[in-house]
Amino acid sequence: MKKFTKALIPAALFAASFATHAETSEGNVLAVSAGWAHIMPQGTKQGVSTQLGSTGPYLPFTPSAGFELKDSDTAEFKFDYLVDDNVSLGLIVGVPPTFDIKGKGQLLGGALNLDKFSKVGDVKVYSPVVTGKYTFGAVNNRLRPYVGAGLMYAHFSNFKLDSAVVSDTASKGFSIRNVKIDDAVAPVAFIGADYNITKNWFATASVSYVHLSTHAKLDVTSNATGATLVTGRSKIEINPIVTYLGVGYRF
Template sequence: MRKLTTVLLPVALLATSFATHAATSDGKTFSVTAGWLHIMPQGEKQGVTGDITSKTVQGALKTNSVYAGDAGFEIDDADTGGLLFDYYVNDNVVLELVAGVPPKMEIDGKGIILKEAGGINLSSVGKVGEVDAYTPVVLGKYQFGTVDSKFRPYVGAGIMYAHFSDFKLEGGVNEAIANSNAVTKLIQPEVRNVEIKDAVAPVVTVGADYNFNKDWFATASVTYAQLNTKATLDLYSNTLKETALKGSTKIEINPIVTYVGIGYRF
């Protein structure tokens, strides 16, 4: 929350400053848009690092760390409702807040980890869980044309703050991991304490408004965010009664997001 405040507060202060100088030729200062967001992550698996914390496991594997460069996690496509709140600084410059219903992002495992211990095939596990993603975006946009134009393309750039919460491990994941090979059957590992870190990402967007009249309009856009985060977890051994390994990985998301909606100016 502190990071979110740090990111958004300067933008809010800037908007307040603009408000004292705002001037549009048609007198419209704000707009609200409701629509649909389609999120298409473009990222790929980034490798998985494991720090072995159990002395027993360290002795058995003769190492205290492992790395699987061809394994990792990828995010599936998602859909959700989106709201845009626009403030018109003048006829061409717009400040925008993008919000909406946090989508549930499904996370898939890829590749083989812990080859040193017989291997756990994450690809065969498939979906490992899902997490709620809160991703407000603040944008500055430039609209081409005039307030009398029916069709008004725009370009913009800004900042996304991503907060991930309420991770739910997919049912059957622990069983699948525990039954992967002779070693895992022996130590009976269980995934615990999964955490996906908050992140800040630059954003660019292109789109267009189609004005039905002075008040109502349709909008469509394509947005890209250079969004990456880090995930950590513990692998607890039910046999040894201790954490056997602490894992971490970079999750590359880099979503392309399309949006269509209907808006009202006032």
């Protein structure tokens, strides 16, 4: 909840700024663009810690195991409030992309070999971003590069365990249950450029980096008794590079 509150503070400031009624020298106050984002996680496995039952002693840390997210694509929408000719405050939202999660290494003394699965599951991510941006050059320049930074709130939802993992674990008498991936707040930095097609229409492209990581928890339960055999925890490093290409209009 605290993370969510912190993420909303810039959004509240963004909304409040409309009261100033600032605009560019050409009278525009809002720029909206829609386009396609390609998301490329750069993180690597971070190891897995396991605990007997849900309250028992911890077993030796397994540094060779872990989880990584694969690339994904989604439609993205950007809204920028133009404070003046160069400064803008923005909000980025998109259709929540689904990421395949690849497992690495062996767990439970080799009983669960994550390497043999193309993925262990998938998860949907809701990740709005509030931004501040500085655009170089004059309003009437054809090409205008920009730099910016912001804050992302990432919510992980609808995790689904892959059917191949379900079948493999069932054949060995246990199941993976209660998978939870924590929400996270992460800083964002980006560079890009707008190309003015007309006074109001423009094309835009950007590259962003998000310093994002989270933590996951799961239970391994006995199919015979339903008891929790092992609780596993792992940091998931994501750190995506995001490319965006879109078309926009200034109002």
